[in-house]
Amino acid sequence: MWAYILAHENAVPLWRSLMGPTKVFRARHTDPDSIRGAYGLTDTRNTTHGSDSPASASREIAFFFPEFDERRWYEQDEPRLRQGQVLYSPQERVHRLLQADEAEVT
The missing domain is CATH 3.30.70.141 (Nucleoside diphosphate kinase-like domain)
Structure with missing residues (x-):
């Protein structure tokens, strides 16, 4: 599951x-x-x-x-995700912000 x-x-x-x-x-x-x-x-x-x-x-x-922490996510993480490029990490199985030193995968 x-x-x-x-x-x-x-x-x-x-x-x-x-x-x-x-x-x-x-x-x-x-x-x-x-x-x-x-x-x-x-x-x-x-x-x-x-x-x-x-x-x-x-x-x-x-x-x-x-x-x-859902409240923290809405207050801190969600606004940041709306502002930047998102990268999916298969190892962590989460989406996260693309860092400045990471190239966007196309």
Whole structure:
């Protein structure tokens, strides 16, 4: 199992749209290109989970990532990420600011 924190304006509805309907049978017929429509097996084995609200997301983030300080992220990290080039670190599995001495990978 992998757990991620997705950060984006309107992240909850965007992610829920990509996942597709919770019921796999419905997803297969109404949204077959969604994650659940393409890969879900049953309603309890539907391949993915997403919070249903920002409040639920905060609770679930605290559960899966107890070391993550959401308030600090919004106050310090998020504004900095909006200002600079972002680099994904596969080793850390996080996005971070591109440092001045790092060339942008294209």
